[in-house]
Amino acid sequence: MKGVVWMGAAAAIALAAGTAWAQADVIAERRAGLKRMGEHMQAMKAVVDSRGNVQPLAATVDDMIAWYRTMPQRFPPGSDRGDTRALPALWNEKANFETVNNNMVSQLQALRTAAASGDAAAFAAAYGQTGQTCGTCHRPYRQRIS
Ligand code: HEC
8 A cells, every 4th residue: 555655656757857848958958949039029120121022031021920829828837937028918818828829920911011012111110019029028027137
């Protein structure tokens, strides 16, 4: 009987460790993806600033749209703990988080339309709005670096 209890405890510990590993992966993956989003924004800014050709940026925006479509599922329960700057409010207000994220996808679709049109001024305006939309999620749901 004692042996059974012991084995149960060992299995529970193994399971908990496995979960912790899985969460670490989820956090590392989402941070890597978000870092890529930041790099995309910087690359696009360089084109805006130099008044370059915006048309090829449609492919960059496609990668961003695909990423943000996967955003909500990248914050499963339990992934609030670990090497993350996501705030607890994100899990407490999951529906609002998803609404804010849907706005991000819509804004990126507008950015993509502007890129495909080749209209640099329209792209620059949509780019500015896109940056602001990032902030609408970071303010409530991402911890600031002090
Ligand atoms: C719907 C919410 C949401 C939107 C929209 C959003 N972010 Fe974030 N972002 C987060 C959260 C939450 C984190 C913290 C993730 C973590 O540490 O686990 C984060 C982290 C980041 C990071 C840091 C990644 C790292 O190295 O740890 C960068 C860079 C970033 N976001 C860029 C952007 C850019 C650029 C946009 C707009 C194109 C954007 N984000 C839009 C929620 C969002």
